[in-house]
Amino acid sequence: MKDLNHLREEIDRVNNGLIELFIERMKISEEIGEYKRQKGMKIYDKKREDEIIAEVIEGREEKYKEYISEFLKELMKMSKEIQEGNRVNNEK
Numbered sequence: 001m002k003d004l005n006h007l008r009e010e011i012d013r014v015n016n017g018l019i020e021l022f023i024e025r026m027k028i029s030e031e032i033g034e035y036k037r038q039k040g041m042k043i044y045d046k047k048r049e050d051e052i053i054a055e056v057i058e059g060r061e062e063k064y065k066e067y068i069s070e071f072l073k074e075l076m077k078m079s080k081e082i083q084e085g086n087r088v089n090n091e092k
């Protein structure tokens with residue numbers, strides 16, 4: 001078994017990679033939002049979201065599929081929020 005410190009270093013590295021990609025995704029999403037605004041399109045596209053989930057899940061280990069689906073749904077929820085520019089700040 002690897003030691004805890006080593007495992008936590010690995011998680012820290014993965015966290016940083018995820019956040020880099022998350023920010024990249026959110027920036028692309030903002031650009032898509034701008035495109036939609038200019039073209040008068042709706043933000044929410046259920047067909048596209050369902051396709052993304054189906055494609056990403058395909059061929060993945062069974063035990064992770066539900067987690068992947070949840071993760072993507074949460075990402076897309078935040079993505080739509082940033083496109084709409086109406087993030088609610090819950091801090092009191």
Ligand SMILES: C=C(O[C@@H]1C=C(C(=O)O)C=C[C@H]1O)C(=O)O
Nearest residue numbers: 029032043044045048049076079
């Ligand atoms: C980014 C888009 O806008 C919304 C957000 C999506 C996403 O974050 O992947 C997908 C579809 C839309 O509901 C898009 O239409 O591509």
